[in-house]
Amino acid sequence: MNMKLDPWGSVNIDDYSKLFDEFGILPFEDICSELPDPHRYMRRKIIFGHRSYDLITDAMKNKDPFSVMSGFMPTGGGHLGHKMVMEEIIWHQKMGADAFVGIADREAYSVRGISWEKCRQIGIEDYIVSLIALGFEPNGHIYFQSESDNVKELTFELGSKTNFSELSAIYGFSGETSVSHMTSTLSQSADILQPQLSEYGGPKPTVIPVGADQDPHMRLTRGIAHKMNMFRIEGREDKNKDKYFSVRSKAAPEGALADVAERLPWDTKLFEGHVDVFGADDYSKLLNTVREVEIEYGGYAFVPPASTYHRFMSGLQGGKMSSSVPESIISLKDDPKAAAKKVKRAKTGGRMTLEEQKKLGGDPNNCSAYELLMFHLVEDDKELEEIYDECVCGKRMCGTCKALAAELMTEFLTEHQEKRELAKDRLDDYGL
Ligand code: SF4
Incomplete structure (x- = not known):
């Protein structure tokens, strides 16, 4: 499908x-x-x-x-x-x-x-x-x-x-x-x-x-x-398999194609509606020259x-993040303590019992707590890798991850919200 x-x-x-x-x-x-x-x-x-x-x-x-x-x-x-x-x-x-x-x-x-x-x-x-x-x-x-x-x-x-x-x-x-x-x-x-x-x-x-x-x-x-764009540049091949470029336009103003031909430092041949360019060894130069002419003749060149x-993060309870389900997301304006509570209630990839977790390991790939650490809270790749390895080999318990994620989330939100207050006084600098 x-x-x-x-x-x-x-x-x-x-x-x-x-x-x-x-x-x-x-x-x-x-x-x-x-x-x-x-x-x-x-x-x-x-x-x-x-x-x-x-x-x-x-x-x-x-x-x-x-x-x-x-x-x-x-x-x-x-x-x-x-x-x-x-x-x-x-x-x-x-x-x-x-x-x-x-x-x-x-x-x-x-x-x-x-x-x-x-x-x-x-x-x-x-x-x-x-x-x-x-x-x-x-x-x-x-x-x-x-x-x-x-x-x-x-x-x-x-x-x-x-x-x-x-x-x-x-x-x-x-x-x-x-x-x-x-x-x-x-x-x-x-x-x-x-x-x-x-x-x-x-x-x-x-x-x-x-x-x-x-x-x-x-x-x-x-x-x-x-x-x-006023012009289209095409790479072409003649019957001898020699490659060349063709700058084409059906609606360019009079003189524009001739101008392109004149400004290029390579052999050119002008036809009705297109100019062929031979031996061009610098595509950026070709492109920039064509754009220059496009703009000079009042056209757009994009x-x-x-x-x-x-990737999207999943919701804290698994499934999709949704603004209409506050428990599934952390808002940038959430009270840090309330956010930490949400993190502690997040769905993890842990097993049903501690014994099983130790024996089989957890599943960080299906774990909202690990996602928070990976997407937002742990910058050091080595530290994250250690958490992953410890999880899959059963050395790590979900409570440790949730406590870490809750602590780091509280720190992040507290600092972010302080910076938000300062930002409100700087809106003028941004023309707002
Ligand atoms: Fe997720 Fe950590 Fe539990 Fe592994 S140990 S499933 S990473 S919370």
């Missing part, structure tokens, strides 16, 4: 490997070794997949500009799942990315019916304040979709390249779906492409860290980015966005 990913539904993706086969997402572990100091989510395969992340590792290596962008729908209650995205954005910002965070209030308004006022309040209180407390630097950009002229204008432009059938095929929209809901998908595409507008330095690789359920947005946006995909 085909998998369907639904960013607004409740999906439980239990076999991530299917995503590689069905949607063409690539395994992150193949590219992780190219990063000098990967984030713990990367080292621990919590980030399991990517699209085009090689563009980002290349940009990091060559010290070329690149961006990171992600967003939050202000529906209430920033929790540990949101913290994952925040950390991924902040990590890329530290690695040199120009960082963008959008509060998807247009989506919350159109899909969930949340008022604009409430969207703003939740956006700041539950997401932005925690983002700043976790280390987001003021040289990044935080904005509300409804207040960004860039996003609104780009949404309209992107709409001219998209139709109902495409949106339906990706999201399963029906005749009952409101036009605002449909438009909100394009607002998200505009969010994703915004870092490449000329006022932010023009086209550049951009990575979007998301949970796997958000892949439909990535597929839509990557398709639109291709369609928005690098199709890259993405990373992380």
Whole structure:
């Protein structure tokens, strides 16, 4: 049966490997070794997949500009799942990315019916304040979709390249779906492409860290980015099997293709609607020259966005984390003592009796307490490995893990909430 990913539904993706086969997402572990100091989510395969992340590792290596962008729908209650995205954005910002965070209030308004006022309040209180407390630097950009002229204008432009059938095929929209809901998908595409507008330095690789359920947005946006570009570059082969490139455009303004041909340092041949390029030994130069001309002639030029995909944490009681079941999640605003109690009641992979646990070992792969340690609370890989090994060989009892997780969670939340108070006084630095 085909998998369907639904960013607004409740999906439980239990076999991530299917995503590689069905949607063409690539395994992150193949590219992780190219990063000098990967984030713990990367080292621990919590980030399991990517699209085009090689563009980002290349940009990091060559010290070329690149961006990171992600967003939050202000529906209430920033929790540990949101913290994952925040950390991924902040990590890329530290690695040199120009960082963008959008509060998807247009989506919350159109899909969930949340008022604009409430969207703003939740956006700041539950997401932005925690983002700043976790280390987001003021040289990044935080904005509300409804207040960004860039996003609104780009949404309209992107709409001219998209139709109902495409949106339906990706999201399963029906005749009952409101036009605002449909438009909100394009607002998200505009969010994703915004870092490449000329006022932010023009086209550049951009990575979007998301949970796997958000892949439909990535597929839509990557398709639109291709369609928005004035030129298409194709690798071609003649009958003698000699390879060359062809820069093609059906609708480029007069003179634009001739300009491309003139500026390239290789042999070129100009035809109606395309220019062929022979002997090009520097693809980046070819790409950049073509983009330069695109922009000069008033067109858009977007690098199709890259993405990373992380696994979801399970709920503290097993099953799915859900904001409507407070016992299943740790909110970033939870009272630290109450949170510690939740941790102590978490479902573990322990056996029925201590004797059995000693004899058979526990199952850390099905254990919410271990997940908390792995995702959030233990930074040292060796220490985590020891906990794992001790568990599976029956040397470790669940009470020890829960006590450790509860103590570390209390420390984290106490410190985070102190930093949140400081962040509230720094909103001005972020233009809010
Ligand atoms: Fe989980 Fe620790 Fe129990 Fe193992 S010993 S199942 S890691 S709580």
